[in-house]
Amino acid sequence: MAKLEVPETVKDKAAAEPGNPVFDVRDVSTYYGNFKAVKNVSLTIHENEVTAFIGPSGCGKTTVLRTLNRMNDLIPGARVEGDITYRGQSLYAKQVSPTAVRRRIGMVFQKANPFPKSIYDNVAYGPRINGIRKKSDLDGIVERSLKQAALWDEVKNRLNKSALGMSGGQQQRLCIARTLAVEPDVVLMDEPCSALDPIATGRIEDLMQEIKSQYTIVIVTHNMQQATRVSDRTAFYSVERNEESDTRTGVLVEYDQTAKIFENPSNPLTGDYVTGRMG
Amino acid sequence: MAAVTQQPAPGSAGPVNLREPAGWRRTKNGLMTGLMWLAFLIVLVPLVLVLYTVVSKGAAAINWQFLSSPTIPPNIMPLGSGGMGPAVVGTLEITGFAALIAIPVGVLGAVYLNEYGGNGILAKVIAFMSDVMTGVPSIVMGLFIYTIWTLQFGYSGMGGSFALACLMLPVVIRSSYEMLRLVPNSLREGSYALGASKARVILTVVLPSAVGGIVSGALLAVARAAGETAPLLFTILTVEQTNSNLFSGANTALSTQIFANATSPYVGAEQRAWGAALTLIAITFILMIVARIVTARFTRYSH
Numbered sequence: 367m368a369k370l371e372v373p374e375t376v377k378d379k380a381a382a383e384p385g386n387p388v389f390d391v392r393d394v395s396t397y398y399g400n401f402k403a404v405k406n407v408s409l410t411i412h413e414n415e416v417t418a419f420i421g422p423s424g425c426g427k428t429t430v431l432r433t434l435n436r437m438n439d440l441i442p443g444a445r446v447e448g449d450i451t452y453r454g455q456s457l458y459a460k461q462v463s464p465t466a467v468r469r470r471i472g473m474v475f476q477k478a479n480p481f482p483k484s485i486y487d488n489v490a491y492g493p494r495i496n497g498i499r500k501k502s503d504l505d506g507i508v509e510r511s512l513k514q515a516a517l518w519d520e521v522k523n524r525l526n527k528s529a530l531g532m533s534g535g536q537q538q539r540l541c542i543a544r545t546l547a548v549e550p551d552v553v554l555m556d557e558p559c560s561a562l563d564p565i566a567t568g569r570i571e572d573l574m575q576e577i578k579s580q581y582t583i584v585i586v587t588h589n590m591q592q593a594t595r596v597s598d599r600t601a602f603y604s605v606e607r608n609e610e611s612d613t614r615t616g617v618l619v620e621y622d623q624t625a626k627i628f629e630n631p632s633n634p635l636t637g638d639y640v641t642g643r644m645g
Numbered sequence: 646m647a648a649v650t651q652q653p654a655p656g657s658a659g660p661v662n663l664r665e666p667a668g669w670r671r672t673k674n675g676l677m678t679g680l681m682w683l684a685f686l687i688v689l690v691p692l693v694l695v696l697y698t699v700v701s702k703g704a705a706a707i708n709w710q711f712l713s714s715p716t717i718p719p720n721i722m723p724l725g726s727g728g729m730g731p732a733v734v735g736t737l738e739i740t741g742f743a744a745l746i747a748i749p750v751g752v753l754g755a756v757y758l759n760e761y762g763g764n765g766i767l768a769k770v771i772a773f774m775s776d777v778m779t780g781v782p783s784i785v786m787g788l789f790i791y792t793i794w795t796l797q798f799g800y801s802g803m804g805g806s807f808a809l810a811c812l813m814l815p816v817v818i819r820s821s822y823e824m825l826r827l828v829p830n831s832l833r834e835g836s837y838a839l840g841a842s843k844a845r846v847i848l849t850v851v852l853p854s855a856v857g858g859i860v861s862g863a864l865l866a867v868a869r870a871a872g873e874t875a876p877l878l879f880t881i882l883t884v885e886q887t888n889s890n891l892f893s894g895a896n897t898a899l900s901t902q903i904f905a906n907a908t909s910p911y912v913g914a915e916q917r918a919w920g921a922a923l924t925l926i927a928i929t930f931i932l933m934i935v936a937r938i939v940t941a942r943f944t945r946y947s948h
Contacts, residue, residue: 440837442763469840479831482854483946492839495849528946541835548839 385413388552388582389434394448396429396438403429404616407448409601416574416583418593418624421603421639426616427586430603431554434584435471436464453551469496472550476557478537480529480544485521488529488540492548507547515543516573535566542573546581553577555585559592571596590640593624600627602636699922706920716885716897723913729921731887732902736928738891739802739881739898740871743809747870748863750810751817752852755859758818759825760847772822778815786811787876800882802896808876813866820862824855857944864936868929874900899925 717727762768
């Protein structure tokens, strides 16, 4: 079976030195009640890189992503074992406030979820909850964020119109702009393009390349071409079936530079998945 | 093979039949559509009849003098002397204060049930009690306030407000709770992901998204309460002069005036009762329109 073509840029990046570690995940298992969703995940996510999580459905990619900004705290019964360090601090230490964590580690969701407010108020939402009240400051942030999300030219004349009147792709870019408006350190993206057409997807991928010099990005994707196009490193997850209890638990199979994962994976499972023989 | 050749092959000449085949399904569709229209008309009949009767019998009584003059005690008097002034003021005061108690408590209760209570035992007990409270007859609520409040502090508009608030509370809780449940979780997550605290998420995303439905539910409760008579009979008594002090002294309301006038045999009283009924309907109607306009401003971005 033919190997996937890996773009030159990715190969170049793969050879580059890794940035500072942002997240250090050690032996993390996540439970929903008694159900073990993922077990023993260990990986390091580096600064100013795009890290992709790939794998079949139910393998725990999204679960791991959501443990990185404590979004899983919102699910009753969810619990994390193991240790996640974010820039040297334990993310799940007692004195850590999930609110403070999420201000630094933003998230873009699978389904665009703009608030039923105006386009302007959507982008200004984050800065406002952080106490920015001055109109001129907010105007500047809104313009900068919408420009970063490559949406400014399309919406600059209708900032006061409802965000729900936009197309799906525009809504997703608005959600990205909303996330960038609080100037996070890390942007987590949970299949941000799964509901978008190839043109809108292309826009968002370009956008990721443009902003990664300022942010660290972790993206969950079902689209392997997308992983090769945008990411520097790729983590491949798979599902382990427990015969006794008939439950499925996600495991991290392999984590490496994207070029390595797609061209020369060390684990045969990875090879099967990325070449389309499995999953 | 024979069965296949009967149908024209796709792409071959000849029109393709895309119509619903005649038969039982088509008949059933027509039948059900007809039934729904019938049900709609049946629902419309009492509504139109009530409005028609009240307007045709009450319109003659309505003028400024009727709406503002003090009530004249012997309802032997013909229409044209005395009016519903005290009752209009009383209804506005009593219902308004009841709404002021029941709406905030009810909405906050619903927020607790949906956002904080989870599957906890307290939330379950509150939800159950609130549903039980919906079924308490209004006269029982009146007696309840009579025994715990009126017997201690005497007749006052506030006693009536308490009784009405008790009636409104479960309705407000239930309708607000249903509206909050409809707010998609993805909106809450979107807000949390920007670093909002729980209180902030509720105040800036959840409540604004649900405000239209919450206002509708609250209004329904207010409109129902404005027309309640039984709980007021025990708690506010009746007066002839306007009592603008809600907190002390007997008061009066349109609903109790309708009751008093309609149960007396004189023509003038009967006409006054119809006039009061029309006034009450008009007040409720105006309230509904004002609230709709206010809500429309809040929800202008929700579609």
